[in-house]
Amino acid sequence: MKLLITGGCGFLGSNLASHAIQLGMEVVVFDNLSRHGSYENLRWLESIGKFTHVHGDIRNKNDVVKLIQQYQPHNIFHLAGQVAMTTSIDNPQKDFDINVGGTFNLLEAIRLFNPNCGVIYSSTNKVYGDLEQFTYRETDTRYECIEMPDGFDENVQLTFHSPYGCSKGAADQYMLDYARIYGLKTAVFRHSSMYGGRQFATVDQGWVGWFCQQAIETSKNNVITPFTISGTGKQVRDLLHADDMIKLYFSGMRKIDKISGEVFNIGGGIVNSLSLLELFKILENNTSTKLIYKNLPARSSDQRVFVANIRKASEAFNWVPTVSSEEGVKKMLEWCKNCA
Template sequence: MKILVTGGAGFIGSAVVRLAVSRGHEVVNVDALTYAACLANVAPVADSGRYAFEHVDIRDRAALDRVFAQHKPDAVMHLAAESHVDRSIDGPGAFIETNVNGTYYMLEAARAYWTAAGRSEGFRFHHISTDEVFGSLGETGKFTEDTPYDPRSPYSASKAASDHLVRAWRETYGLPTVLTNCSNNYGPYHFPEKLVPVVILKAISGQPIPVYGDGGNVRDWLYVEDHADALLLVLEKGAVGRSYNIGGENEARNIDLVRTICATLDELRPAARPYAEQIRFVTDRPGHDRRYAIDPTRICTELGWRPSVTVEEGLQRTVRWYLENESWWRPLLERDGVGERLGVA
């Protein structure tokens, strides 16, 4: 297929781009190159004849129309989004502009292209979303595709709104859409303001390792390359109009995850004292959801997918990657807001 990927210079988007090109697909990477994007993320495939880059903001409808007309994609994978909860607390406007308005422009550009091309039954618009739209769980239970939406942060509310738009464009206009909601991703090329890279980089620099609240918040951790594999599978074989929850089946409390990373660093780069001694509990994020957990039964039974990487193996790979790729992450520490405590307004 020829796949138009939005946000392909970001963390998850670049994993999709690299995997899709390696499997023989043609990829058009549409990215505005905002603060969290990095073209080095797609350097492994940048010289491939199956890869093209378009420096375009998804809020620019005229530019999107040009991209669709020029490249004539068979499918869209829409990943472009503002995604950092802390930043959404400090500046929610950017999340509404990109995640809500940007998704609207993408849907309209895709619909116009699809209609002009004869409403092909093979076309797909795959919208990639998050489990955060479902709100917070108690000590038991898991999110299914039928869990009611209950977003608690500006970020998750903006993603919930974009999910509703995608479903509306399917029901009202017949646009062939599929939708996925994923759990927390981690792995190589993760922008260094998210939990896993923050812990790694704070630890090896000898700085305090911040843990929000009591560290008891639970997340389901999904290795990013497993996620990319699932996303391509849903694009190729998922039922139109269907949504699929994608989880890593790796639940862990934040404090336990942090301690595992510290223990991994103790093994791979021993210091004078255990890295866990640098852990410091800090003021919690406002409205911090207590627990997320995904039930991936639908994608497992209907499409035959399961995560292949345990959180222990994935963290080992991830820590090793950061230790070996300082030339990638070091310049990113200079970008706006990175390293600062955000989201305490």
């Protein structure tokens, strides 16, 4: 079994590649190594076992065509992308070229040269826009959506609301339409928040890891200079740890014939949801330090709440997350400490 992972040196990709290598699969990792931490993840994968790294750019049609023609993968995890909403606002052309143009390049190469392979695309909850059409109540530590107490399902209207939402949403829809029109075996996973080892978080992406880093720095150096957060800190996301994410992707790969043309909301579900304030409390308890921060205005198009209703995925894949948010945050803290 040959598996191609685009963006295979990123957080999600390197975790999936590691698992596939250890299973003895023939693994091809396609990555231009432009993202922070990608070189480190490449070296880490090389320490695990044998695989092929192809240095290329998803925006380059020739790179993508050559990749598909040469390697003829049985399955593809398409993860290469521009992943930060803030970056999409600063540079919408780059965001479009990577997320829309790159995905289109891949789909066309598959359609023309390898139409029998299965593809799972990593999409995002941002395709649902800011979700301000719903009603929210505010507690001491979080916002709660009144109409969606168990989380947002796949029937929520797509409204996008940011360049990032537009680009990922367009790619998301191309994936589904190539299943309808051309019979390709494609499926879409719309992610909430993922975290875990090999995630080199930044201020713009990977919020759990980023605040773990802030807590470690505060504890280690007795930092009293406040860091910043956007909004009230009561914004809520559900967390999916890398260990559970790996199981889900490989289950999807095995069932690609049955799930072709389908979309799944992916996350830790309501039981694994946290607000920023609730995360800070866990970090304070586990670092014996007080986090000091100041509030900035809420980011444009940011959702007050996104929690994935994972019922469809749970039923399709006989899957439920096993790593609790508190346990996962502790694991993330340890990984960040080892990287410090």
